[in-house]
Structures are given as C-alpha cells and as structure tokens.
Amino acid sequence: MKSRDRFTADLFDWQPPKVAVGFEADLSGNRLGSRISRAVSLALKECGKSRAEVAEAMSSELGYPVSADMLDAYASEAKESHRITLERFVALVTATGCLDLLGFVAGLFDHVVVPGRYQSLIELHLIEEHEKDLARMKQTVEAKWRAGR
Structure with missing residues (x-):
C-alpha cells in the first residue's frame, strides 16, 4: 500500500476562500426584528468575548453606557420593545469584529459585502x-x- 504524501496539499480537498462576509447559519424568518435579534445573538456567540466585554467596548465607542443586559435584550426575539439602533449596531460590529453582521444587512437587499x-x-x-x-x-x-x- 502506498503511503500518502503529507507535504503536498490534496487538490480535491481545496475549498475557495470565503469572499463575501455573512453568516453561514440560516437567519430567514417572517419578522425582520426576529432575524436581527438572531444575527445579534450569533455575533455575540461567535466573537469570543463576554457580553460584558462587548458592552464595555461599545460604551467606549459610543461615549455612553451600554450594558450586558441591553445586549441580552437585543439578542432576544421575545424583547420586542428593545431593538438595537443603527449607531449601536455599528458599535456592535466594531466591538465584536463580526463583519458577518454587515453581510446580513446587505443580504436583505440581495447584495453582498466583500x-x-x-x-x-x-x-x-x-x-x-x-x-x-x-x-x-x-x-x-x-x-x-x-x-x-
């Protein structure tokens, strides 16, 4: 039996790099507010920071306090009275580094972010x-x- 060359990449295993930003998870649904909440929730889960750290970074970016409880509300589909504003959304992207949020918004209009x-x-x-x-x-x-x- 022939041993496999471990130093040469397998041409059939190659996947092209991801060009456009966006979530792999399906965020479809009837209500826009629910989809936004799920996107916020995914960004918070995938960023590798605690909600307190994200809230602190957002507060620094915005110049006014944002709490971890506020982030919990933005990420909750049940909290209909607590929707994230555009300026806080931008601060969330900055604080989490989650550019997939930008792809989520562009995708609503059949566009991509590259x-x-x-x-x-x-x-x-x-x-x-x-x-x-x-x-x-x-x-x-x-x-x-x-x-x-």
Whole structure:
C-alpha cells in the first residue's frame, strides 16, 4: 500500500476562500426584528468575548453606557420593545469584529459585502464583460453592413 504524501496539499480537498462576509447559519424568518435579534445573538456567540466585554467596548465607542443586559435584550426575539439602533449596531460590529453582521444587512437587499481589496478585480470583470458586449454588437453591425452591400 502506498503511503500518502503529507507535504503536498490534496487538490480535491481545496475549498475557495470565503469572499463575501455573512453568516453561514440560516437567519430567514417572517419578522425582520426576529432575524436581527438572531444575527445579534450569533455575533455575540461567535466573537469570543463576554457580553460584558462587548458592552464595555461599545460604551467606549459610543461615549455612553451600554450594558450586558441591553445586549441580552437585543439578542432576544421575545424583547420586542428593545431593538438595537443603527449607531449601536455599528458599535456592535466594531466591538465584536463580526463583519458577518454587515453581510446580513446587505443580504436583505440581495447584495453582498466583500473586502475592499476585491473592488478593482470586480470592476475589471465588469469592464471585460462590457467589452464582450461591445464586440458582439460590433460583429452584428458589421454583419448587417456586409449583408447590405
């Protein structure tokens, strides 16, 4: 039996890197408030910090107190009277480092959030697609011109 080469990566195990930010978990549901609460809850679970640490970082960012109890309320689907504001949402992203929250919001509008380093690559692709469209248009016009002679 042949032993496996442990120093060469297996080409069939390769997965492309995640390009767009967003949660892997399904956050679908009927009510937007419930989906936002679940997103906040996931961010708090996945960030590796205690809620007290996140609250302290948010308080520092905002310049006014945010408590762990407030975070519990934002993460609870049952607490309908306690919804996170946009400024606190931004502070939550900063405090947790959870960019998947940005992907969650963009996903509501059928968009994605990608790191800025991909912007030029995306623009290049769009230009190349436009060039292909122009080339097809040119071929059509040339064919009409030749047929009309």
